[in-house]
Amino acid sequence: MTNRIKKMLDDVLQKKHHQYRQQISENEFTDFTEMLKTKGFSDIQRAKERLTWVLTNEKPVILPLETIVFTKTVTIHPEIFTKDEWTDIKKSHYVHELGRVSNINANYEYTIAHGFEFRKKEVLEAKEKYAAEGKTKEIEFLDAVYQSIVDVEKIVARYAQEAKELGRMDIYNTLQRIPAQGATSFHEALQFFRILHFTLWAAGNYHNTVGRFDQYMFKYLDNDLKNGVLTEESAFELLEEFFLSFNKDSDLYVGMQQGDNGQSMVLGGVDKDGNSAFNKLSEMCMKASLELKLIDPKINLRVDKNTPMELYEFGTELTKQGLGFPQYSNDDVVIPGLVSKGYSLEDARTYVVAACWEYIIPHKGMDIDNITAISMTKLVNDCVDKYLTTSTDFEEFMSHVRHEMAIKLIEITSALGNLYTEPSPFQSMLMDNCVENGKDISLGNKYNNYGIHGTGISTSVDSLAAIKKYIFETKEVTPLQLIDGLKTNFEFDESLWLKLKYDAPKMGNDDDFVDDIAVELMDMFADLSKDLRNERGGVFRPGPGSAMYYIWHANEIGASPDGRKKGEPLSANFSPSLNTKVNGPISIIRSFSKPNMQKIVNGGPLTLELHDTIFRNSESISKVASLVKSFMDMGGQQLQINAVNREKLLEAKKHPENHKNLIVRVWGWSGYFVELDEVYQDHIISRIELEV
Numbered sequence: 051m052t053n054r055i056k057k058m059l060d061d062v063l064q065k066k067h068h069q070y071r072q073q074i075s076e077n078e079f080t081d082f083t084e085m086l087k088t089k090g091f092s093d094i095q096r097a098k099e100r101l102t103w104v105l106t107n108e109k110p111v112i113l114p115l116e117t118i119v120f121t122k123t124v125t126i127h128p129e130i131f132t133k134d135e136w137t138d139i140k141k142s143h144y145v146h147e148l149g150r151v152s153n154i155n156a157n158y159e160y161t162i163a164h165g166f167e168f169r170k171k172e173v174l175e176a177k178e179k180y181a182a183e184g185k186t187k188e189i190e191f192l193d194a195v196y197q198s199i200v201d202v203e204k205i206v207a208r209y210a211q212e213a214k215e216l217g218r219m220d221i222y223n224t225l226q227r228i229p230a231q232g233a234t235s236f237h238e239a240l241q242f243f244r245i246l247h248f249t250l251w252a253a254g255n256y257h258n259t260v261g262r263f264d265q266y267m268f269k270y271l272d273n274d275l276k277n278g279v280l281t282e283e284s285a286f287e288l289l290e291e292f293f294l295s296f297n298k299d300s301d302l303y304v305g306m307q308q309g310d311n312g313q314s315m316v317l318g319g320v321d322k323d324g325n326s327a328f329n330k331l332s333e334m335c336m337k338a339s340l341e342l343k344l345i346d347p348k349i350n351l352r353v354d355k356n357t358p359m360e361l362y363e364f365g366t367e368l369t370k371q372g373l374g375f376p377q378y379s380n381d382d383v384v385i386p387g388l389v390s391k392g393y394s395l396e397d398a399r400t401y402v403v404a405a406c407w408e409y410i411i412p413h414k415g416m417d418i419d420n421i422t423a424i425s426m427t428k429l430v431n432d433c434v435d436k437y438l439t440t441s442t443d444f445e446e447f448m449s450h451v452r453h454e455m456a457i458k459l460i461e462i463t464s465a466l467g468n469l470y471t472e473p474s475p476f477q478s479m480l481m482d483n484c485v486e487n488g489k490d491i492s493l494g495n496k497y498n499n500y501g502i503h504g505t506g507i508s509t510s511v512d513s514l515a516a517i518k519k520y521i522f523e524t525k526e527v528t529p530l531q532l533i534d535g536l537k538t539n540f541e542f543d544e545s546l547w548l549k550l551k552y553d554a555p556k557m558g559n560d561d562d563f564v565d566d567i568a569v570e571l572m573d574m575f576a577d578l579s580k581d582l583r584n585e586r587g588g589v590f591r592p593g594p595g596s597a598m599y600y601i602w603h604a605n606e607i608g609a610s611p612d613g614r615k616k617g618e619p620l621s622a623n624f625s626p627s628l629n630t631k632v633n634g635p636i637s638i639i640r641s642f643s644k645p646n647m648q649k650i651v652n653g654g655p656l657t658l659e660l661h662d663t664i665f666r667n668s669e670s671i672s673k674v675a676s677l678v679k680s681f682m683d684m685g686g687q688q689l690q691i692n693a694v695n696r697e698k699l700l701e702a703k704k705h706p707e708n709h710k711n712l713i714v715r716v717w718g719w720s721g722y723f724v725e726l727d728e729v730y731q732d733h734i735i736s737r738i739e740l741e742v
Contacts (some may be wrong), residue, residue: 188488593652
């Protein structure tokens with residue numbers, strides 16, 4: 051790490067850039083939104099006007115040491131609809147989250163290569179075509195796209211002027227070429243990306259993922275190295291500065307919690323022909339993340355049966371730092387799984403992850419991968435109430451579980467009709483086919499599939515295992531005894547609670563008695579989702595991820611047959627239940643690789659919490675790397691590892707001022723522990739620390 055990067059890193063950690071953030075009154079935002087309503091602007095015009103407003107109010111900031119510029123000074127963006135207007139929209143539409151385009155992967159590559167002048171020409175050609183056909187909606191959309199590009203050019207010109215006044219002719223000269231023209235160097239490409247990414251956030255889009263950065267940026271790096279424009283050292287310094295730029299804004303892009311911002315980068319994997327795509331830039335990105343030790347960009351590593359052990363060991367060095375990444379995705383499972391859902395093989399091979407782990411197709415997808423969730427634990431609890439006393443055996447009880455799951459899936463997917471999403475003309479410009487078709491990305495694209503999270507899987511499997519063993523096999527517990535125990539939260543039957551909590555078989559111990567139930571439940575989830583379709587003709591993709599639902603759903607259900615008491619949280623994602631005795635990580639990966647993960651291909655990582663002391667030497671690193679590789683070789687879909695220390699976490703909770711940079715993996719993203727809400731802090735503390 052050079053002295054310049056060390057100083058810039060310290061400035062970011064000290065949040066010195068915050069001094070440039072503007073305090074804009076709430077009245078200004080309200081006035082803007084009311085103006086849109088008063089003037090009777092269409093929704094596409096409103097979206098364009100918001101970007102114009104934000105970029106106009108941004109103030110150019112060029113920090114002394116940086117060569118890649120653009121720093122957020124407008125921290126809050128105005129709404130394009132008043133509260134009353136949103137209420138009316140929601141009366142007849144389903145609105146997902148904030149009602150904005152998010153969690154998709156833009157085609158940065160095309161615009162970085164061609165530049166804005168070329169893109170404007172394409173827009174005008176499309177407009178001329180639709181004008182000849184008298185299509186006013188398409189023309190309105192293309193006008194908004196064109197104006198969005200012009201607005202970005204204006205703020206770039208203001209940055210260039212600021213650079214000139216500061217005597218920063220290096221920055222001035224760069225901004226004279228890009229984004230008007232296509233990038234010709236690694237530095238220009240990085241600066242171009244920064245402008246595009248900055249603008250997506252300014253436009254109100256969120257969870258703007260980085261995608262396969264090592265693929266679309268490699269040609270610029272390779273060309274500069276071959277032509278002597280850069281040395282490996284100077285290129286690496288540029289890359290680290292680029293990584294730092296993500297962390298200047300990450301606190302402004304808050305999802306459910308601080309750090310949940312979607313700035314995910316995917317490295318490695320295969321190319322469109324199925325050959326390994328891991329390259330020098332992939333390696334440099336991992337090294338930069340290792341040196342900087344920051345939460346962004348979040349590294350996701352694609353692997354397969356041919357991935358060498360050295361790469362797993364490199365990934366484990368990152369894990370050792372306590373970053374909670376890389377998150378691993380298995381191409382041998384994911385790609386055929388996506389093909390089975392209707393994606394072309396070539397597109398499936400390009401997959402990236404959204405904010406957390408859900409798979410999306412770059413440039414072409416308007417999939418909404420976290421649109422809903424089914425609580426598996428509540429499903430089992432409901433079946434206990436309805437059917438346990440009348441079921442003659444476990445098979446009959448499971449048939450009722452299947453029946454209720456089918457009803458629930460139809461119920462939750464039917465509620466998603468008439469989707470409304472705010473238009474996003476600038477995002478549309480960065481997606482394939484939108485300009486050519488005169489169609490905003492909010493209305494869909496080549497792929498329009500929805501994802502369904504299945505939460506509390508291990509809790510539901512453990513519950514079913516307890517029912518199978520104690521109700522139907524040994525008959526040690528009667529149906530009424532279990533039902534009463536659940537209703538009273540085991541308050542009057544401690545012996546029952548102890549049996550269910552500590553004696554009953556649990557998933558994660560490589561016990562086929564339990565794991566076979568997991569296989570059946572996951573197959574059931576996949577089979578019952580298979581024929582469901584959304585209003586855009588897309589399929590529903592089931593997955594074992596939980597997102598924030600592991601907290602939300604836990605608050606909606608009482609005690610469960612696995613001995614979990616009311617109010618106790620579910621496990622995050624596809625992981626053993628909390629406070630469950632397991633034999634160790636080997637038994638866990640064996641259990642959690644048994645279901646056919648190609649069928650539940652919405653993503654959902656097995657999350658392991660390894661005690662940070664196990665990373666003490668090279669031998670330990672190799673052991674952890676072997677564990678990861680073994681899981682993938684067994685058919686695991688995704689894996690993420692936290693290097694944790696319960697005592698350190700407790701200390702950080704008690705004295706947060708001393709642990710501001712302590713990073714943990716939450717559910718599918720990494721964040722600073724002391725900035726999390728207490729419920730998430732406590733959940734991480736309560737997870738199982740494992741030794742290898």
